Amino acid sequence: MSTIDKTQQDAEKRVAALEAVKLIKNGDVVGLGTGTTATFAIEEIGKQVAKGLKITAAASSKRTEDLAKSYGIQMLDLQTLGSIDISIDGADEFTESLNLIKGGGGALFREKIIASLSKNRIIVTDASKKVAQLGAFKVPIEVIPLALQYVMDQVAKLNGTSTLRLLNQKPFITDNGNFIIDADFGLIAQAEHLAEALNQIDGLLAHGLFIGLTNKVIMAGGNGVVVFE
Numbered sequence: 001m002s003t004i005d006k007t008q009q010d011a012e013k014r015v016a017a018l019e020a021v022k023l024i025k026n027g028d029v030v031g032l033g034t035g036t037t038a039t040f041a042i043e044e045i046g047k048q049v050a051k052g053l054k055i056t057a058a059a060s061s062k063r064t065e066d067l068a069k070s071y072g073i074q075m076l077d078l079q080t081l082g083s084i085d086i087s088i089d090g091a092d093e094f095t096e097s098l099n100l101i102k103g104g105g106g107a108l109f110r111e112k113i114i115a116s117l118s119k120n121r122i123i124v125t126d127a128s129k130k131v132a133q134l135g136a137f138k139v140p141i142e143v144i145p146l147a148l149q150y151v152m153d154q155v156a157k158l159n160g161t162s163t164l165r166l167l168n169q170k171p172f173i174t175d176n177g178n179f180i181i182d183a184d185f186g187l188i189a190q191a192e193h194l195a196e197a198l199n200q201i202d203g204l205l206a207h208g209l210f211i212g213l214t215n216k217v218i219m220a221g222g223n224g225v226v227v228f229e
């Protein structure tokens with residue numbers, strides 16, 4: 001991607017994020033996503049908190065938690081939360097039917113917990129994330145390390161090709177101490193079925209197919225903001 005494209009994409013991410021933050025009300029418990037788009041939302045929430053917005057929040061990753069704290073946002077422990085009023089997060093791909101692939105940043109497990117707890121799940125994206133069919137982006141899968149080969153073999157039975165995610169030539173380690181494999185299933189004809197099949201695999205902590213976990217996608221593109229709900 002050229003610098004101009006990246007600048008345009010960042011501008012779109014920011015517009016979408018700011019639009020989502022307008023939905024937050026005083027007193028809300030807010031779920032904070034992870035990634036570059038969620039970061040724009042967290043920065044804006046921080047500005048609103050400085051101006052007097054009263055909220056508490058839960059983070060989907062250590063880096064989000066650190067960022068939110070740096071903006072003075074009061075953080076809650078996800079472990080003790082029974083419900084979240086609104087969550088704002090990014091996505092790697094989405095369809096008009098509001099199915100997503102998430103986990104490009106490796107935060108999918110906590111993001112899924114936040115989405116599951118949340119009453120109003122908002123996804124913010126630039127226009128590049130909209131697809132007719134999921135699957136050009138590989139499906140991130142968080143795996144308990146000792147089950148790595150087993151999970152890769154099960155993924156192969158579902159016609160997926162697994163690649164262990166690396167960082168500095170070592171396995172990428174999630175906030176939960178696990179590995180990520182990026183699984184290529186090609187274009188996914190029936191995302192619901194694949195999600196169900198992946199859910200059955202022991203040792204697979206979470207996969208990046210988010211099915212029925214989104215209320216609204218706010219997408220910003222060259223022609224302004226489009227909302228899918």
Ligand SMILES: O=C[C@H](O)[C@H](O)[C@H](O)COP(=O)(O)O
Nearest residue numbers: 035036037090103104105107
């Ligand atoms: O684990 C990371 C998350 O699922 C992100 O929301 C996703 O990867 C999109 O990230 P970004 O907003 O940086 O494109």
